[in-house]
Amino acid sequence: MMRSRATLATLLVGATLFFPAPSSADEADIDQQIEALLGDPQIFRSTIADLQQRVADEDSIAVSAFISYPITVSIDGKRKTLRQAEDLEEYYGDIFTPDIVEVIVNQDYGNLFVNGDGVMFGSGEVWMSAVCLDDGCNEIEAKIITIQAAE
Numbered sequence: 001m002m003r004s005r006a007t008l009a010t011l012l013v014g015a016t017l018f019f020p021a022p023s024s025a026d027e028a029d030i031d032q033q034i035e036a037l038l039g040d041p042q043i044f045r046s047t048i049a050d051l052q053q054r055v056a057d058e059d060s061i062a063v064s065a066f067i068s069y070p071i072t073v074s075i076d077g078k079r080k081t082l083r084q085a086e087d088l089e090e091y092y093g094d095i096f097t098p099d100i101v102e103v104i105v106n107q108d109y110g111n112l113f114v115n116g117d118g119v120m121f122g123s124g125e126v127w128m129s130a131v132c133l134d135d136g137c138n139e140i141e142a143k144i145i146t147i148q149a150a151e
């Protein structure tokens with residue numbers, strides 16, 4: 001019995017070495033990548049947290065404000081372009097499927113993929129990027145630019 005506890009403890013310690021939990025260091029790395037490629041990481045950090053809460057609450061009106069329009073999405077295999085926030089209401093459940101909701105709500109900030117196009121949620125189901133608010137792009141908002149169902 002004592003030997004099996006020691007073996008179990010060794011396995012658990014070993015597992016944490018190979019599969020470490022995300023840490024604030026991971027989040028700091030993401031912040032650095034966002035700052036270098038997209039802009040102010042605090043804008044992304046707060047927008048993502050707010051988006052996750054609004055999606056979890058199924059607040060379609062609030063969620064519509066997180067999207068950069070126009071946006072083309074796939075609904076039942078057909079492409080549909082939403083031109084403004086009001087267009088989302090009719091299709092919310094078709095676009096924010098349980099799979100998309102899960103990807104957004106469960107995305108850990110420290111595990112985001114970041115490149116010059118934006119930040120990727122999950123395996124690419126949702127992308128968010130910096131959208132310029134002025135000609136010089138001195139002010140930005142973080143907005144959803146892509147929503148696609150997992151194939």
